[in-house]
Amino acid sequence: MTVADVLLLALGAVAVGSGAAVVTSTHLVRSGLYLVISLGAVAGLYLVLGAELVAWVQILVYVGAVVVLLLFAVMLTRAPIGPSRDLDRPAWPALIVGGGVGLGLAVLLADAFRWTLYDRPAPGTTERMGTQIFGQWVLPFEVLSILLLAALVGAIVLSRPDIGARKGDEA
C-alpha cells in the first residue's frame, strides 16, 4: 500500500458513498449537493491518476456548470424544501438490475486486474493534453464544437413557445 493507494481508496470510498446518497436521498437539493461531493472526489481520483487537466475541467464544467444547472432546475420546478415522499418507484427491479450491473462489473474488473502494481504515469498536463487534442484529435474536437452549438440552439428552440410547431401544423 503506497500513498497513492491510500488516496485512491479514500477518494473512491467518498465517491461511492456520496453517490449512494445521491440516489437514495429524499431531499432533492441534498441529492444535488451530494453530487458535488461525488464529482469532487472523482476529480481527486483523476489527480492521483495523473490526469491533471481532466481533473480541473471536471471541477470547472461539472461542479461549476452542470450541478448549478441541475440546482436551477430543482428550484424552477418548485421542488419542496423538505423531504419528498414521491421521489421513488418500487425498489426491487432497480436494486436487482443496478446491483447486478455494479457488482458484476466490479467482480469482472477485479478478476481481470487482480492486485497488479503499476507505475504512476507521467502527468497529463495542459501542454501535453493540448498537443494531443489539437494534433491527433482535432477533427473530433471540431465536431464536438458543432454538437455544442446544436445543443445550444436546440435548448433555445425547446424553451421558447413562440417558435416551433404551431397548433394548426399538426396533421
Added chain:
Amino acid sequence: MHAVIPYVTGALLFGLGVYGVLRRRNAILVLMAVELMLNAVNLIFVTADAAVRATLVGVQIESWAYPNGRPAHSGGVFALFVIVLAAAEVGVGLAIVLQYYRMRRAVHVDEVALHHDDEQVSR
C-alpha cells in the same frame, strides 16, 4: 498504484447510476444518476489510460498506423470529450424537463403520456 481500486470504484459508481435511473421518478434526479454513470465511464477511461501507459513502456508501435506521432493521453482526451457531451446533454435535457413542467406542472417520468392526447394540448 493498484489500478484495480479506481476500476472497482468506477464499476460501483456505474451500478449506482443504473440503480438511480431505474429507481427515481423525478426527472431531475434521473439526470443526476445519468451524470453518475458518465463519471464512472470517465474514471474507467482515465484509469485504463494510466495503466496502459505504465505497462507499454518501450513497445515499438507501427509507424504507419500513427502518422502524427505516438498517441498519448487518449483516455484523458476521451474523458474531456465525454464531459463536453455531458454538458450538452444536461442543457437539452433540462430544457425538455422545464418545458414539460411548464405544460403539466409535474416532473414525474412515469406519468408522461406516450400516446397523443388531443384534449390535453392546451398551449
